[in-house]
Amino acid sequence: MNLKEYGFNEIDHKKFQQTNTPYKIYAELLDDITINQFYNVLAEPYVTYGALMPDSHAGYTMPIGGVCSAKDMIVPQFVGFDIGCGMCAYKSDYTKEQIESKADFIYEQIIKRIPLGFKKHKNNQSLSIELPKTEFAEHVLNSTGLKQIGTLGGGNHFIEIGYGADERAWIVIHSGSRGFGHKIATYYMSKAYELKNPSEGKLEALVTDFKERNRVFKEKNPEGFEKALKKFTSKQKLALLKKAKVDNIKEILPLDVNSELGKEYIKDQNFALEFALENRKRMIFVIHDILNEAFGGSFEFKYDDETRFINKNHNHAEYDEDRGEWIHRKGATHAKKGMRGVIPGNMRDGSFVVIGKGCEDSLSSSSHGAGRVMSRKKAKANISLEKFENSMQGIKGTVDENTLDESPFAYKDIYEVMRLQDDLVEVEEHIKVLINVKDNSKY
Numbered sequence: 323m324n325l326k327e328y329g330f331n332e333i334d335h336k337k338f339q340q341t342n343t344p345y346k347i348y349a350e351l352l353d354d355i356t357i358n359q360f361y362n363v364l365a366e367p368y369v370t371y372g373a374l375m376p377d378s379h380a381g382y383t384m385p386i387g388g389v390c391s392a393k394d395m396i397v398p399q400f401v402g403f404d405i406g407c408g409m410c411a412y413k414s415d416y417t418k419e420q421i422e423s424k425a426d427f428i429y430e431q432i433i434k435r436i437p438l439g440f441k442k443h444k445n446n447q448s449l450s451i452e453l454p455k456t457e458f459a460e461h462v463l464n465s466t467g468l469k470q471i472g473t474l475g476g477g478n479h480f481i482e483i484g485y486g487a488d489e490r491a492w493i494v495i496h497s498g499s500r501g502f503g504h505k506i507a508t509y510y511m512s513k514a515y516e517l518k519n520p521s522e523g524k525l526e527a528l529v530t531d532f533k534e535r536n537r538v539f540k541e542k543n544p545e546g547f548e549k550a551l552k553k554f555t556s557k558q559k560l561a562l563l564k565k566a567k568v569d570n571i572k573e574i575l576p577l578d579v580n581s582e583l584g585k586e587y588i589k590d591q592n593f594a595l596e597f598a599l600e601n602r603k604r605m606i607f608v609i610h611d612i613l614n615e616a617f618g619g620s621f622e623f624k625y626d627d628e629t630r631f632i633n634k635n636h637n638h639a640e641y642d643e644d645r646g647e648w649i650h651r652k653g654a655t656h657a658k659k660g661m662r663g664v665i666p667g668n669m670r671d672g673s674f675v676v677i678g679k680g681c682e683d684s685l686s687s688s689s690h691g692a693g694r695v696m697s698r699k700k701a702k703a704n705i706s707l708e709k710f711e712n713s714m715q716g717i718k719g720t721v722d723e724n725t726l727d728e729s730p731f732a733y734k735d736i737y738e739v740m741r742l743q744d745d746l747v748e749v750e751e752h753i754k755v756l757i758n759v760k761d762n763s764k765y
Contacts (some may be wrong), residue, residue: 323429323735325351328695330471331356338428345372346683347528348742349387360388368395370647373480374685375654376644376742377734378695383574386653386694389687393647395576398510400592400650405507405591405694406598407479407498408635408690409655409664411753412606414493415621418485421756424616425718430478431612432481432759436605437473447471451600452569456586459506461556467502467597472604475500476761478691479730482607484672484753492753494673496666498637506594509559510587511568514575517583528558543567579648591639594686599633628685632675634663649685657681657688657747661741665747666691667736669728670713671676671723674740676747688746692736698727717760728760 330351337357338345341364352360356379363384364372378387383399390400390726398431421428437443455463474481482494499506512562532554533540533561540547577584578632603625610623625631657664659680665688666673696704707722710729712722726732740749 323560323695323740325598325695329353330695331355331357331518333422334353337361337660343369343372345374347374347378348583348668348684348689348746349378350376350720350742352378352595353380356385359383359385362574363400366392366576367578368393370645371685372688373665374688375684375687376739377653377689377691377695379695381652382569383572384650384652387689388650388652389654389685391642391645391647392576392650394579394624395575396579396639396648397576397650398507398587399574400652401507401591402652403504403507404498405594406635406690408598408602408633409502409666409673410495410602410606411601411632412493412612412623412625413486413630413671414491414613415619416491416617417730418489418491418756420617421436421483421485421491421613422709425757427484427678429718429759431615432480432609434607435612436481436759438472438759439763442469442473443471444762445469446688449600449605450596451593451596453593453596454589456590457552458509458556459560459590461748462502462505462509462560463597466505467500468488470500470502471601472603473497473500473610473650474605474759476763478673480666480669481757481759482673482753482755483608483609483661483757484731484755486675486751486753490504490755491613493606494664494666495602495605496563497602497605498635499594500601502597503594504592504682508514508568508744509546510577510583510590511575513569513572513583514577517577518573518575525558526580528556582702588639593633595638595719598635600634613632615703623707628662632662632664634661651687653686654687655690656686657684658686663688663747665689668692668730668733669719669725669758669760670717670730670755671736672752674749675753677750677753678747679745681746684743684746688743689739694732695734696727696732698732701727701729701732705729717755717758720760720762722762723731725760726760
């Protein structure tokens with residue numbers, strides 16, 4: 323694949339060296355937006371090191387495939403909107419031959435039982451995560467999250483069933499924290515913006531007005547007033563988020579990890595990471611049941627068996643005790659020495675189970691996938707459905723006009739991406755695709 327045809331250019335290291343921040347780039351070519359975004363990240367005074375993975379491409383303020391270490395600061399934008407988005411893979415008790423024999427049934431049952439795209443469950447689902455969260459996160463969980471746990475989402479999120487070298491079938495999931503994580507991210511990005519632009523903050527004025535209008539209510543029913551105030555405040559926070567248009571903010575907005583807001587973000591981010599993991603596990607439970615039904619089996623989903631179940635997210639910030647700093651990974655997989663992870667390719671080429679090598683130059687990170695070469699709009703304008711269909715021969719997949727932007731041709735060559743990160747991970751298993759499920763709604 324000639325990336326120059328897609329607007330990727332030679333890397334101007336002189337530009338990055340002006341920041342005086344050490345860095346490492348594993349990509350051979352980058353697009354101009356990615357170059358400028360990475361420069362801006364390195365130029366932040368609290369950023370001590372940066373790295374770009376071989377799948378890097380333009381994101382929101384920080385490139386997808388970007389990693390950085392920050393001193394005393396955490397940046398919600400460097401984690402992104404889909405907190406905890408990542409991969410789970412599970413090695414089943416079934417075989418390639420069995421999956422092929424019932425591929426149509428399995429595909430149809432997955433679509434029937436797992437909500438895709440913007441779809442969600444009709445009722446709240448039970449959830450038990452033993453981690454603290456703020457009142458705002460509690461509100462979002464109850465108003466949004468509990469209906470979305472165990473749902474796939476759209477875009478590049480997928481469900482796959484494939485097979486490894488021994489022809490045992492794997493269940494592979496790519497999904498995140500859904501609308502719950504998105505609202506958490508948006509809220510803290512908005513609050514970070516308000517800190518720097520205090521005249522934009524409206525919530526305090528709205529709360530003050532509410533208290534003035536309800537003084538009599540407060541006197542006669544203090545307990546009822548407090549409940550009403552809490553509900554009003556949460557509702558107004560969400561309403562302000564919708565008006566904030568956070569994705570239009572271009573400046574990088576950090577939070578001090580020792581500030582109240584910084585601590586609250588860390589708390590809610592950690593909860594969202596667990597939400598995203600539980601989301602993926604719920605879907606594997608459903609798929610595992612479908613396989614048992616298809617073949618008359620009674621196998622259990624052994625998610626506590628580390629030899630069979632792998633989870634690794636690629637959107638998070640975590641404290642590194644050795645560095646005494648916060649490592650931000652945005653579209654990058656943690657690849658500590660000996661750590662297993664999953665790197666997906668595309669709808670046709672499957673996923674790779676990898677073992678991290680703990681490379682310090684990458685902050686113990688690797689790519690999170692192949693990386694896009696075309697925007698969604700450009701892909702739909704330039705890729706023919708016939709070409710897409712031909713590339714997916716032998717795979718039961720969601721192949722139509724609404725998934726053209728997810729076809730293999732919209733992404734970099736995953737085999738080349740894996741070659742470029744040979745210093746970062748060792749490939750343990752290549753999972754080849756038999757079934758691929760994506761949302762095919764027209765956005």
